Amino acid sequence: MVIGVQPASAANPIIPDRFVADPSAHVFNGRVHLYLTDDQTNSGTYWDSKSWRSYSSSNLVDWTDHGDIFSISGFSWASQYAWAPGATERNGRYYLYLPVDRTKIGVAVSSSPTGPFTDARGSALVDKARDANTGEEPIDPMIFTDDDGSSYMYFGTRTPKVVRLGADMVSTTGPIMDVGLSGATKYGEAPHVHKVGGTYYFSYSTGWPGQIHYATGSSPAGPFTYRGVLLDYVNVNTNHHSLFQYQGQWYVAYHKNALEGGGNHKRSV
Template sequence: MEKPIHSGHGRRGRALLALSTLIGAALVSGAQPASAANPIIPDRFVADPSAHVFNGRVHLYVTDDQKNSGTYWDSNSWRSYSSSNLVDWTDHGDIFSVAGFSWASQYAWAPGATERNGRFYLYLPVDRTKIGVAVSSSPQGPFTDARGSALIDKARDTNVGDEPIDPMIFTDTDGSSYMYFGTRKPKVIRLGADMVSTTGPIIDLSVTGSTQYGEAPHLHKIGSTYYFSYSTGWPGQIHYATGSSPLGPFTYRGVILDYVNVSTNHHSIFEYQGQSYIAYHKNARAGGGGYKRSVVMDRLHYNADGTIRTVTQTSGGVGPFATFTAQHSDLRLDTSGSAVQQSTPSAAQSQHWQLRARAGDRVEVINRASGSCLEVPGTADGASVTQSTCTGSTSQQWTVRSADATTVSLVNSASGKCLDVPSSSRTSGTRLIQWTCNGGANQRWRRTAVQ
């Protein structure tokens, strides 16, 4: 996460100018911020995700943009979420604040995290000059200051660089742990076995090729190859380079993630249940922007030669997805513009739907292609079913009710009426409505997981 040094000039000026340019381009092109399945946290501005698999769940540690002033990255606490399916996220609330470090005063910026010997560690940049460590016996806290002083301190340590921020922890197969951090020049230092001390000097990492380093370092390993990825600046792409050692040197290989619609780009790569994912932030909610960002997630794919494909940024997110096929017609629930219809089965992502849990056993039914929610803007029989930007309203919430051993009905929470194919039509393209639930085959849907 980029934190400008000079007011009105230098990094801040470039970041704000670049952000204005990106927003202007979006307005000209008609692009809109994504909503729904992405962002994965739909009700709070959070950013700078650090994603980890602990105890079989994915844990996200984030910067809390919800609490900042909206004119700077000046929030004072970090937040945590966890999920077992990458769709439904448990909010663990504030897990640590700047006030938890007696030696720090402000700026809770991009966190890093790791686990060792059943203890969980957060690496937290503060004051734009220091990195502290907090520790807990649980991944969701409570965390306490592990040292009583900064692990990295620009006033005390040598070769810290412009700003010691964006810490990321990597533990190799031999048990050695390293912390990567820094702006403009990537830095790394080996951690002690206790995870709260350092061993040896801060080292400059070497990356060769047609690239530049800005901030947000990340390291992961596949086989014997180390993948070093990072933002190129403000605005920045996420580039990656490979090497045969966690200390480099690294050779530039390509772009993992293209520019997002804010000036900062910050990512975290992880594997869960045999699939690779990337979490990152962008402007993806109404009222969002460069200081009010949202965390999104997409799939990460490797080519046969070990190179990484550039990520496709989606509204629909990572799934899991399902199709819904009308019992009477064998046609699928589909979309066309804002309309919802039944269509001939195909591989189109407009026929893929994600169910995101809401309170009271209700769900949002979210389209993979658009990221929009299934909605009924009314309560009368015959009201058209549409898709629109997810807002959390009851008109966008549904109950999935078992109709028989093989089918379900989708019951709208606002009206209590069922998703219905009018007049039991068997015609592809027929627009869907809601109707008083009657158990008819035109209100029953076969749900099938998308592989």
């Protein structure tokens, strides 16, 4: 150990030249990959961007920009609102779960974590007009795969939802269920699940503006019991996080207003 040498640390925001938000963070093939909403191209008066972006890093300091990795036009059945993405890997294929139109969630697939991605189904995985119990807005999808290989998608505003995914990762198995949550808290949006040992951690934004709270349970579908605050209020009216473990350390990615010209619709990760 060399005394007096500090470990490298990333500047915040980690993307200094573009407005991006809603990080979904994953470790694929030894690199951290972030999948993001592209605030740079929205109107500045609403979250109306039409594509998603990706960045990756091997040291959390230097980030490679992979550009637009998928856009609304890649879904023939969708028209607007490229909102907070989710991602996962299974059997060497990479899946993006993408909320569109405020009413649907689609899936795009690739053989590489940086794309190109294509529509995996030709239709929505979740559709408010078609499916029961989608809630007010089926948005903010997040995928968790348990130790037994079972995968679950969490999503929704105001009432958290969960549905089990098929082994193909592009279909659902069983009904959409409410996630049970108890204690001194309220759920707004941005669900996230991770597991340490036998304990499942369910974290989420409490609203607009919101803190990130967390709760614990013994099952991926809950019920979960409130435990405390993970991340305090940020200086925009949305709060959206992603937890990941890299090289033995736990991190949280999140967004806020951190660049000149930023604000509620022009956020930074």
